[in-house]
Amino acid sequence: MATLVDELWNTQEDLKFVNRETCISSQRLLDGLRNNGGVGRENMEDDYFNWGKKGGVGEEERVQFYESFTLEGMEYSLYDCVHLYRSGCRETDIGKLVEIYDTEDHEKKIKVVWFFRPSDIHNFLGDWKPRRNEILLASGVGQGLSNVNPLEAIVQKCNVVCTSKDERNPQPSEEELRMASYIFSHNFDVGKRQILENFPDEISGIKVECFFNKRNNEQLFRLPKFQTNLRDPAGPSNVPSKLELDEATASPVKNKSKESMVGPGEQGCASNEMLRLKPALDGNGTQSARISHGQDKERRKVRFVDQPHISASDCVAFTKGDASRKKPDGVAFTKGDASRKKPDGVAFNKGDASRKKPDIDKRSWFKQPSWEVKLQRAQDAGHLVLLDNLDPSYASSEVEALVWKAFREKVEAKMIQYSTFSTPQYGKAFVIFKSRNTAERVISELNSRCLVPENWRPVIGIRRSLKGPDKTARFVGHLSIAKIRLQSQREAMRKAVSTSHCSQPNSIEYDMALEWCLQQEKSDACWKTLYEKQVEEIREARRAIRNL
Amino acid sequence: MGTPEAEYAAFEEKVKRTVYLDNISPQVTDIVVRTALSQFGTVKNVQFIPDYFKSRNTAQCALVEMENPKQADAIVSEIAQFPFMMAGMPRPVRACPAKVEMFDDRPAKPGRNISCRWLEPNDPDFEVAQKLKRLTKKHAAEASSLLKQQLQEEENLAKQQNEALKANYKKYEMIDSVIADGTARHLAKRYKMRIADD
Secondary structure (H helix, E strand, C coil), rough: HHHHHHHHHHHHHHHCCCHHHHHHHHHHHHHHHHHHCCCCCCCCHHHCCEECCCEEEEECCCCCCCEEEEECCEECCCCCCEECCCCCCCCCCCEEEEEEEEECCCCCEEEEEEEEECCCCCCCCCCCCCCEEEEEEEEECCCEEEEEEEHEEEEEEEEEEEECCCCCCCCCCCHHHCCEEEEEEEECCCCCCEECCCCCCCCCCEEEEHCCCCCCCHHHCCCCCCHHCCCCCCCCCCCHHHHHHHHCHHHHHHHHHHHHCCCCHHHHHHCCCEEEEEEECCCCHHHHHHHHHHHHHHHHHHHHHHHHHHCCHHHHHHHHCCCCCCCCCCCHHCCCCCCCCCCCCCHHHCCCCCCCHHHHHHHHHHHHHHHHHHHHHHHCCCCEEEEEECCCCHHEEEEEEHHHHHHCCEEEEEEEECCCCCCCCEEEEEECCHHHHHHHHHHHHHHHHEEEEEECCCEEECCCCCCCCCCCCCCEEEEEHHHHHHHHHHHHHHHHHHHHCCCCCCHHHHHHHHHHHHHHHHHHHHHHHHHHHHHHHHHHHHHCCCCC | CCCCHHHHHHHHHHHHHHEEEECCCCCCHHHHHHHHHHHCEEEEEEEEEECCCCCCCCEEEEEEEEEEEEHHHHHHHHHHCCCCCCCCCCCCCEEEEEEHHHCCCCCCEEEEEEEEEEEEECCCCCCHHHHHHHHHHHHHHHHHHHHHHHHHHHHHHHHHHHHHHHHHHHHHHHHHHHHHHHHHHHHHHHHCCCCCCC
């Protein structure tokens, strides 16, 4: 077993990335496929390599970062997924470009975060069954997460679509899924060596949103008007270098647009990566795409920097900027028309600040005090009635309907939540009436006559006074040493997390906890017998009903 | 939001991912529960169940919504195996999978029609209905007395444990002080024994 593990982890080190020349046979093959249209290979050398958009400059080593480059007529950008050739292997490795730079000695390097094929990590798969074409993104810290390689090791682009249900991941459409060469929904933590479904906020120092599916920018749809919109399709951040970008890449783009007509792999790539516009479009179209891409990157970068690092608000920030736009479907490109299909992730782009987590929290803060406040007010004013002997599975709305049918009164009702101390066979609900008189009338009616719903449980109405729980009282069962209590309590409040743990058998608290568990089991048993007895009594009484 | 069936299905799905905790100390807040349970997975929502009838019961209960049913099950099984302490010891919290009735904002189960009728005193079944009502009240009284008794037992247990703890602590303190002020060393020299901590 050890040898297999070594094999797994060592192979990454022994990787010899070979220069383009030596693996030219595979390239020739690919090119042959691409050049079906007949663009000659003469200008291949010219287009072999060109730098694209510049990025920043490295601090210590004098390196120049780039955001895109063209290799063999194919344009690659930061965060594209690519196939990399490994000498001696039949299969290529798949990685995501996270850094592209040019060193002082003019060596072109790329840093990739790896995707694992299931066969690469067969030792750690466990029960996890990979789907067809499923790969895993590397995450965590450790060997195998990422590598720096010579740029020439890139063989071609790879269409990888993320199907994770993570909130930050734009969900792919059916088309995108079909076109994808590979999909991933889990990540493999190289430090813990585990397959995880949750994605951390950062992988290799890069925000995880860059690894998810890219959001497509509506900019791309203004293709026909590209010429006029050369200055600016959108967005505040307008950098003159974009125009250079346009010129510099003008020629390879033209080639690309013809070349990429064929080749199955290519097709997939295009719809995946945000900007890879399809061959159906003319060169103009592709250019505008590139510009918007650059701009979008700027905007996206700006957004990420400004916002605090909370993934929920990052999404919010991004969508706020796009509030007016819907998310276009990447595949619409293939059709070559600018009509938008209904995007899948519309929820993302509603532009409202209430993303899932904060939304639910805020709603519950808002709701609970409000109901409680209402309850308290109703209680003080005498409008509150407690209904008992309801079917516990009733919903609050059903209770309201019942009251309406019985008394023709519109009320607000809420079922009391079942907790460990509620009797399971009885449902209770609080009903707030409009006036004190109504409440009294209802109670007296319920007492004198019998209201019987279809389940033959006569409803009881009583007044029960509310008493809020006493939060300051010391909790029965939590002990502390008197002397150090004051000090530790304050600390414990501050670091509440550290005090929550599973007790291990080697401490005195464990024994005490077990005593508590025993106590709880005993009381549970008591309750069970009581409830059984009660159910029996009810059944007994119901036997006397004549017309059910 | 959609058809009632869809709403109910979505609600049921939520119930499957939710864990019901009780025996929570009243000093525990939303954040404490969230951070404590985030060891097991992503906590989506924490809702404390308010106790409207102050029954001398200081324990709180809460519904914690997790990301998926697997995480919820993991919590329940872990807490069942090892006593889990939250914001204090040694009374552990208890966890069980949530039930539909625990949510007061639940949607109505589709396919049920509420109907009712009034029974007048001259109705043959009126007596039965009255009897059922009386039974309800009786059961409620029984439940509350059992609850009182249970709380009493819990208090006894807590007191007992407190005593034991204090006694233990006193012993440790004594040992500590004896070592600190040199008495132990003195005695050891006298009796030619070692007092190293091995």
